[in-house]
Amino acid sequence: MIEFNSVSKRYAGNVIALSDINFFIDKGEFVFLVGPSGAGKSTILKLILKEEEPSSGEILVNGYNVTRMKPKDIPYYRRKLGVVFQDYKLLPDKTIYDNVAFAMIVTGTPWSLIRKQVPMVLSLVGLSDKAYRYPRELSGGEQQRAAIARALVNNPTILIADEPTGNLDPDTAWGIMELINEINRRGTTVLVATHAKEIVTNMKKRVISLNMGNIVRDQTRGVYGDVAK
Numbered sequence: 135m136i137e138f139n140s141v142s143k144r145y146a147g148n149v150i151a152l153s154d155i156n157f158f159i160d161k162g163e164f165v166f167l168v169g170p171s172g173a174g175k176s177t178i179l180k181l182i183l184k185e186e187e188p189s190s191g192e193i194l195v196n197g198y199n200v201t202r203m204k205p206k207d208i209p210y211y212r213r214k215l216g217v218v219f220q221d222y223k224l225l226p227d228k229t230i231y232d233n234v235a236f237a238m239i240v241t242g243t244p245w246s247l248i249r250k251q252v253p254m255v256l257s258l259v260g261l262s263d264k265a266y267r268y269p270r271e272l273s274g275g276e277q278q279r280a281a282i283a284r285a286l287v288n289n290p291t292i293l294i295a296d297e298p299t300g301n302l303d304p305d306t307a308w309g310i311m312e313l314i315n316e317i318n319r320r321g322t323t324v325l326v327a328t329h330a331k332e333i334v335t336n337m338k339k340r341v342i343s344l345n346m347g348n349i350v351r352d353q354t355r356g357v358y359g360d361v362a363k
């Protein structure tokens with residue numbers, strides 16, 4: 135499902151963000167990506183999303199060779215990846231319903247399907263009663279739920295989250311991670327980059343630990359660990 139083979143990434147200015155990374159994530163797995171600031175977590179997510187290109191190595195995702203993909207395949211490829219960020223990235227002048235619907239409009243989905251799918255995902259994240267509110271009228275946790283609904287509305291096979299609980303208090307953070315866990319139980323592969331030490335240690339999922347662009351640990355029922363400060 136997600137495979138990195140000898141992947142290195144060097145940014146301009148000779149910054150080596152990843153050096154010769156190898157890992158394989160199977161369909162249906164839940165994986166935490168941890169490590170100190172600058173370890174290379176976001177770089178891995180950006181390479182999967184094809185926002186950055188590797189300097190060397192091969193990346194395979196959902197049956198695509200990401201590095202050698204034809205430009206015409208990129209929109210279809212990205213459609214199967216749901217993405218959630220620390221700062222939600224909701225459109226402030228659209229209601230929650232329209233924020234979620236917009237993700238389907240841009241992919242050319244007919245309104246008949248949008249009208250079915252949007253209430254379904256809003257119900258899944260517990261926001262049915264806030265559908266016609268604007269993002270500023272929601273708490274941080276609710277805004278993140280809306281962002282998760284938007285990420286899910288096109289039925290992605292993989293959910294990618296970059297520090298999804300970074301702006302939330304501990305209780306709300308737990309609620310968001312439980313929601314992501316529920317999404318994983320329903321079959322979506324999940325990859326979460328995070329600094330949320332307590333959550334990672336308690337959830338006992340697979341943990342890939344990075345340090346200075348190297349994988350220093352890969353545990354199936356892992357903990358946050360000492361290197362991942």
Ligand SMILES: Nc1ncnc2c1ncn2[C@@H]1O[C@H](COP(=O)(O)OP(=O)(O)OP(=O)(O)O)[C@@H](O)[C@H]1O
Nearest residue numbers: 145146149150151170171172173174175176177178
């Ligand atoms: N566009 C860029 N140009 C140059 N260097 C970059 C760029 N993006 C990231 N880097 C560098 O690459 C390294 C890895 O960064 P990355 O964002 O992947 O780390 P991270 O583990 O996600 O950190 P954080 O936990 O702070 O988000 C860092 O040294 C960073 O400064």
